[in-house]
Amino acid sequence: MELNDADFALIEALADGLEMVSCPYAVLGARVGLSEEETIGRIESLIAGGVIRRFGVVVQHHRLGLCANGMSVWDIPDADVADVGQRMGAFPFVTLCYRRPRCLPDWPYNLFAMVHGSERQIVLAQVDQLVSELGLATVRHDVLFSRRQFKQRGARYAHKLEAAQ
Amino acid sequence: MDDFDKRLLDEFQHDFPLCPHPFASIAERLGMGEEDVLSAYRHLSEAGYVSRIGAVIKPHAVGASTLAAMCVPSDRLEEVAAFVSNLDEVNHNYEREHAFNLWFVATAQDEDSLSQVLNDIRDKTGLAVMNLPMLEDYHLDLGFPIRWS
Numbered sequence: 001m002e003l004n005d006a007d008f009a010l011i012e013a014l015a016d017g018l019e020m021v022s023c024p025y026a027v028l029g030a031r032v033g034l035s036e037e038e039t040i041g042r043i044e045s046l047i048a049g050g051v052i053r054r055f056g057v058v059v060q061h062h063r064l065g066l067c068a069n070g071m072s073v074w075d076i077p078d079a080d081v082a083d084v085g086q087r088m089g090a091f092p093f094v095t096l097c098y099r100r101p102r103c104l105p106d107w108p109y110n111l112f113a114m115v116h117g118s119e120r121q122i123v124l125a126q127v128d129q130l131v132s133e134l135g136l137a138t139v140r141h142d143v144l145f146s147r148r149q150f151k152q153r154g155a156r157y158a159h160k161l162e163a164a165q
Numbered sequence: 166m167d168d169f170d171k172r173l174l175d176e177f178q179h180d181f182p183l184c185p186h187p188f189a190s191i192a193e194r195l196g197m198g199e200e201d202v203l204s205a206y207r208h209l210s211e212a213g214y215v216s217r218i219g220a221v222i223k224p225h226a227v228g229a230s231t232l233a234a235m236c237v238p239s240d241r242l243e244e245v246a247a248f249v250s251n252l253d254e255v256n257h258n259y260e261r262e263h264a265f266n267l268w269f270v271a272t273a274q275d276e277d278s279l280s281q282v283l284n285d286i287r288d289k290t291g292l293a294v295m296n297l298p299m300l301e302d303y304h305l306d307l308g309f310p311i312r313w314s
Contacts, residue, residue, distance in 0.1 A: 001226075003226075003227065008227065011220065011222065011227055014219045014220050015219070016217060016219070017216075017217025017218045017219035018181075018187075018217075018218045018219060020188070020203055020206050020207050020210065020218070021203070022186055022188065022189070022199065022203070023185055023186060024187065024188075024218075025183075025185065025187075026185070036185055040183050040184070040185075043183060043220075044183055046220070050223055050226070051222060051223055051226040051227065052220040052221070052222060052223070053221050053222065053223045054178070054179055054220070054221040055179070055180065055181050055183075055219070055220050055221075056177050056178045056179050056180060056181035056218065057173070057174060057177045057178050057181065057215055057218050058178070058215070058216040058217050058218070058219060058221065059174050059178065059214060059215060059216065060213055060214055060215065060216050069259075071261065071268070081301075082301065082303075085301065085303035086303050088303065088304075089303035089304025090304065094304060095304075096304065097302075097303040097304040098299045098300070098301065098302055098303065099299070099300045099301040099303070100232065100297040100298065100299060100300055101297060101298070101300060103295050103296075103297065106265075106295065107234075107265070107295060107297070112232075112297075142263070144261040144262060144263045144265075144268075145261065145262045146259045146260065146261050146262075147259075147260040147261065147262055148246075148259070148260040149258075149259055149260075150246045150247075150249070150250045150258040150259065150260065151250040151255060151256065151257060151258040151269075152216055152256070152257050152258075153216065153217070153256050153257075
């Protein structure tokens with residue numbers, strides 16, 4: 001999907017989320033020079049075009065008691081990683097599943113799967129389930145638990161809006 | 166938190182109403198008033214349960230982004246984490262239990278700007294930054310079912 005300047009401006013203005021007012025799309029549109037109708041239409045197009053993957057309430061899982069956020073990391077042979085990644089990403093407790101580069105010798109892992117749970121033991125049991133159901137007993141892996149969350153907010157991709165003002 | 170709050174968190178992570186008065190539309194669905202929904206979301210936001218109501222953007226669809234990690238000596242962790250969090254290009258920043266103990270997501274309008282951000286962090290902190298950009302996406306959806314205990 002080709003994005004125009006209005007789309008970039010809209011995505012940028014959405015980084016902090018909708019204002020919690022009766023007509024949030026009119027308020028959002030006013031910030032980037034779009035009418036309410038145009039704003040809703042652009043968001044619908046961005047969703048239909050796959051640029052917006054999800055549109056809705058973004059919860060703070062730490063605050064909701066899903067404090068054990070474990071990033072599982074796996075050293076999967078390159079030939080198998082797409083297959084294993086797709087199967088791993090389909091488990092309901094896996095919320096993100098990406099292939100990333102190894103960074104040898106410090107970092108041997110090429111597959112990352114985020115696992116959320118209410119406590120550490122549950123996360124570890126879910127990782128064990130991945131090992132057994134995907135046949136990964138001989139695969140080197142690790143689970144990195146989060147300790148402190150320093151920052152979480154929507155991404156700011158462009159600074160065109162600021163530059164234009 | 167009451168059942169109404171839980172429904173506001175649980176049921177609107179996807180497909181938030183795209184109509185002129187979305188909170189009124191939610192209110193209608195839940196049999197409440199629009200003002201009740203608005204004040205509940207404001208409260209959930211102030212209390213830190215809601216990060217925002219908005220869009221989760223597909224990686225690489227807009228600009229450039231990456232996951233980066235650093236091995237920060239424990240006596241410098243607070244200082245380095247604060248420096249990284251303070252950058253406008255950084256949207257997530259976590260301490261994790263590993264030799265690589267600081268993990269953050271950085272975004273910028275293009276690859277060059279993104280490299281510049283990581284190089285600046287390296288130069289200002291004197292610490293190496295491991296760059297792990299996404300190569301393939303097997304699943305992306307930060308929404309998840311909440312199991313209320």
